[in-house]
Amino acid sequence: MSAPVDPTRTEAWRTLSGLADSLRPDLRAWFADDPSRAERLTFEAAELRADLSKNLITDEVLAALVDLAGEVGLPDRIAAMFAGKHINVTEDRAVLHTALRAPEGERLAVDGHEVVEQVHAELAKVYAFADRVRSGEWTGVTGKPISTVINIGIGGSDLGPVMAYEALKPYVKEGLEARFISNIDPTDLATKTAGLDPETTLFIVSSKTFGTLETLTNARLARAWLLDSLRAAGVIDAGDDQAKTAVAKHFVAVSTALDKVAAFGIDPANAFGFWDWVGGRYSVDSAIGTSLAVAIGPERFAEFLAGFRAVDDHFRTAEPTRNLPILLGLLNVWYGNFLGAATHAVLPYAQYLHRFPAYLQQLTMESNGKGVRYDGSPVTTETGEVFWGEPGTNGQHAFYQLIHQGTRLIPTDFIAFANPAHPLRDGDTDVHELFLANFFAQTAALAFGKTADEVREEGTPEPIVPARVFSGNRPSTSIMAPALTPAVLGQLIALYEHLTFVQGAIWGIDSFDQWGVELGKQLALQLAPAVAGDEAALAAQDSSTRSLITYYRTQRTR
Ligand code: F6P
Numbered sequence: 001m002s003a004p005v006d007p008t009r010t011e012a013w014r015t016l017s018g019l020a021d022s023l024r025p026d027l028r029a030w031f032a033d034d035p036s037r038a039e040r041l042t043f044e045a046a047e048l049r050a051d052l053s054k055n056l057i058t059d060e061v062l063a064a065l066v067d068l069a070g071e072v073g074l075p076d077r078i079a080a081m082f083a084g085k086h087i088n089v090t091e092d093r094a095v096l097h098t099a100l101r102a103p104e105g106e107r108l109a110v111d112g113h114e115v116v117e118q119v120h121a122e123l124a125k126v127y128a129f130a131d132r133v134r135s136g137e138w139t140g141v142t143g144k145p146i147s148t149v150i151n152i153g154i155g156g157s158d159l160g161p162v163m164a165y166e167a168l169k170p171y172v173k174e175g176l177e178a179r180f181i182s183n184i185d186p187t188d189l190a191t192k193t194a195g196l197d198p199e200t201t202l203f204i205v206s207s208k209t210f211g212t213l214e215t216l217t218n219a220r221l222a223r224a225w226l227l228d229s230l231r232a233a234g235v236i237d238a239g240d241d242q243a244k245t246a247v248a249k250h251f252v253a254v255s256t257a258l259d260k261v262a263a264f265g266i267d268p269a270n271a272f273g274f275w276d277w278v279g280g281r282y283s284v285d286s287a288i289g290t291s292l293a294v295a296i297g298p299e300r301f302a303e304f305l306a307g308f309r310a311v312d313d314h315f316r317t318a319e320p321t322r323n324l325p326i327l328l329g330l331l332n333v334w335y336g337n338f339l340g341a342a343t344h345a346v347l348p349y350a351q352y353l354h355r356f357p358a359y360l361q362q363l364t365m366e367s368n369g370k371g372v373r374y375d376g377s378p379v380t381t382e383t384g385e386v387f388w389g390e391p392g393t394n395g396q397h398a399f400y401q402l403i404h405q406g407t408r409l410i411p412t413d414f415i416a417f418a419n420p421a422h423p424l425r426d427g428d429t430d431v432h433e434l435f436l437a438n439f440f441a442q443t444a445a446l447a448f449g450k451t452a453d454e455v456r457e458e459g460t461p462e463p464i465v466p467a468r469v470f471s472g473n474r475p476s477t478s479i480m481a482p483a484l485t486p487a488v489l490g491q492l493i494a495l496y497e498h499l500t501f502v503q504g505a506i507w508g509i510d511s512f513d514q515w516g517v518e519l520g521k522q523l524a525l526q527l528a529p530a531v532a533g534d535e536a537a538l539a540a541q542d543s544s545t546r547s548l549i550t551y552y553r554t555q556r557t558r
Contacts, residue, residue, distance in 0.1 A: 001080075001089065004373045004508025005072045008380045012068035019064060020338035025056045025473040027447045045324040046310035046491045051478040054447040055331060055411070056339065065330035066320045068506065074326070077505040082316055084110035084277070088512035089374045095512045096275075097282035097497065101308040101490070110277065118275070119286075126272050126287050127298035129252070133202065134173055134297060141246040142235055146202045150179045150192060151291040152222060153206035154214045155362060157254075158182040160284025160493075161206070161291050163359035164304070167352045167489050170421050171296040178295045181222070184214040189221050198229040198250070204291050205253045208280050210260035213521070219251075219264065226250050254287045279512050281362045282497060285490070300486045307490025315498045325495055328477065329502025335411045335475070336385045345403065346389035349416040349439040350484055356415075357389035360496055367500045367511040374510040383507050389413075393438045404446060404470055412476040414443055415492070419483040439478075446474040 007013055031037055031053075041053035057065075069075075080087050084094040094110050102108065102116045109115070132138035136145035151161050162180040165172070172178070179192045193201075203222050207215040227236070227243050236242035244265075252270040253261040256278075261271045272287035284292070285305055293301040315325045335341035344364075346357045368384030390398065392414070403410050416439045420432035449472025455465050479495075481488045504511030530537035530549055538546055 001085070001087070001374070002073075003375050004377075006380045007068060007072050007506050007508065010068060010071040012064050012071050015064040016061070016068065016334070016338050019058070019061050020334075023056065023058075023061075023339075027054060027056075027473050028449075030058075031448075043322055043324045043327060045314040045318070045495065046307065047481045047488055048311070048324065048491050048495060049480050050324055050328070051480075052327065052331065054443055055475045055477060056473065057331070057334065061334065062321075062327070062330075065334055066326075068333070069320055069326060069330060069502070072506055072508070074320075074502065074505050078316065078501075081501065082312075084108060084115065087374075088277075088279070088510055090510055090513040090515065091276075093512070094277040095279065095282075096277040097279065097285065098308075098312045100274075100278065100283075100285045101305040101312060101494075103309065115275070115277070122273055122287055126290050126293050127301070129272070129290070130293040130298050130301070133294050134176065138202075139249070140199045140202070141230065141242075141249045142199045144197075144199045147175055147200040148177050148179060148196055149202045149204055149291050149294050150181055150222070151204045151206055152181045152215055152218045153254075153288070154182040154212060155366075156280025156283050157206040157208060157212075157215065157288055159281070159355070159359045159362050161289055163353075163355035164284055164289065164292050164489060164493075165295055166355050167350075167484060168292070168296050168300070168304075168486055169352055171300050171486060173295065173297060176295055178291045180291070181218050182214065184217055186221070189218055189225070193222070193225050198226050198233075199235065201226070201250065203251050204294075205251060205261075205264070205266065206255070206288050206290070207253075208256050208274070208278070208283065208288075210253070210255040210257040210264070213524070216264070223247060223251065223265075252290070254290055280514075281366055282512075284493065296486065304486035304490040307485075307487035307492075308494040309490075310487070311491045311494035311498065315494070325498030326502050328495070329499035329506070331477070332385065332411070332499065332503055333506050335409065336383075337381050339409055341385060341409045341411050342382075343386040343388060343408075343410055345395075345410055345412045346387060347392050347395055347412055347414050347442075348389070349392040349414065349435060350421075351391055352421060352484055353415065354391050356492075357387065359493075360387050360389075363496055364500050366514045366517070368504050368507070368509065369516060370504075370507075370509040370511075373508040375508075379507055379509060381507065383509060384503070392442065393435065396438065396442065400442070403474060410474070412443075412446070412474075413479060414439055414476055415479045417481055417484050417488075421484065443476040443478050445470060446472070446476050448472045449474075 038053040042051045081095050082098055084096050086092050086094055088095050099108055099115045100119055104120045106116045133146050139145055158180055165178050181188050181192050205219045230236045230246055236246055247265055248267050251266050253266045254272045255261050256274055256276055258268050258271050258273055262268050272290055274286040278286050285308055320326050346360055348356050364387045365384055370383055371379055373379055424431045449470035452465050452469050455468045460468055501511055530541055
């Protein structure tokens with residue numbers, strides 16, 4: 001693979017620096033002078049419609065950003081990813097989450113394997129399993145059908161499934177519930193299993209590596225909970241044989257390491273696989289989504305995959321000037337590298353998307369939180385920004401104050417759907433319309449603000465005028481779609497996957513490794529003896545760590 005191009009040494013970078021220096025954002029004037037601004041700057045990808053017009057961009061800025069993509073070789077990077085080249089260089093792996101949603105029959109040979117064929121063979125297993133659980137054919141050890149599936153996983157083996165399950169709640173089969181256990185804080189498992197009937201509960205242990213401390217610990221705790229509860233109810237005896245049967249009926253696994261699944265005691269016949277070319281944070285559309293497939297059913301899951309695919313096609317084929325993931329990725333580069341933004345807010349006006357910002361945090365920050373490029377050299381500019389957010393309108397009554405009137409530039413993505421999941425009325429008022437009125441109002445207020453004269457015209461006493469002025473020129477992108485369906489959710493996820501890749505490609509980084517999470521994991525294991533009371537191990541720690549552990553040990557009473 002050729003060395004990354006230093007983006008800061010391109011012609012386009014110089015142009016963009018000049019444009020940033022001379023930029024005097026005036027969205028009021030820009031809209032007044034150009035009645036076609038909204039139309040010109042609205043782009044579509046599948047069912048997604050994104051209005052970029054309330055961003056701090058001019059035609060020159062957009063053109064220079066697109067030039068930057070060309071100068072760093074983005075089209076080649078996109079082609080390399082889709083072709084299965086080993087663009088995850090530090091792990092020497094292909095990056096092929098796009099193959100997870102390729103239609104049956106498509107051919108793609110990577111490292112000697114027909115990957116799309118493998119994907120569909122595994123999907124067929126997941127779908128058959130989902131059908132068996134949903135129909136009641138798959139039963140627990142006492143012959144009762146399953147009513148609760150619990151996914152045990154963390155990071156990419158949790159955030160995608162839980163986010164999508166929450167987002168697609170209206171599509172979940174009645175009488176079925178999914179729960180998600182991720183944290184090694186025992187509270188998570190204790191509260192998620194509280195009150196559950198073990199006879200109707202099925203655990204899905206999801207771990208790409210099947211070596212993650214949290215997941216394996218929780219899986220062992222879950223197994224103990226299952227067996228203890230079944231024994232306490234007199235349903236199985238104390239022996240190993242019935243325990244084995246119970247585990248086989250109540251545990252399945254998803255992993256790339258099927259040997260470790262077997263070693264844990266889960267029958268490999270009840271395991272679903274995926275491949276090292278699927279990154280954890282890009283895996284919700286692999287067998288990692290089994291809990292979702294059970295909850296919403298194979299047909300809806302297939303629609304979800306088709307949604308991803310529609311945006312993949314757009315990303316691969318649309319001209320950069322109309323390519324939504326490319327434009328949004330470039331826009332983030334503009335704000336982060338030229339206008340000094342350090343964070344990016346994602347504000348879904350859809351309560352069902354309440355876990356979407358958390359999901360995006362892993363997707364974007366684990367991907368682009370890097371300080372070296374894919375050839376090991378230091379990056380030449382700032383990289384990944386902090387993603388954060390909460391659903392509107394809740395956020396309006398919490399942190400929007402800072403977005404509207406604070407001193408920092410915070411680019412925002414507003415996401416909304418024309419059709420409500422629950423069309424309720426409050427007397428004569430269609431509540432979804434009231435909700436969307438807030439969505440529309442917020443982006444207008446951010447963009448156009450309120451001048452001191454306008455504040456005065458409202459009769460505001462002079463001393464209070466400054467506090468009530470809104471500067472405007474605060475950027476937002478409005479992403480809308482007809483409804484939050486499985487297909488649209490797939491489109492949204494693919495949009496963010498690809499814009500994350502675009503940003504990484506501009507910076508020349510490997511967006512698909514995550515070495516930054518390793519040190520903490522190693523140290524936790526090293527520290528465990530000191531926490532458990534090993535005095536020599538405690539003495540070997542730095543003074544702060546020693547004093548923290550000592551405090552813990554003196555305070556622990558139960
Ligand atoms: O925290 C790092 C990480 O490797 C994530 O990238 C991954 O999604 C998560 O841990 C879980 O890993 P696994 O699926 O192997 O249990």
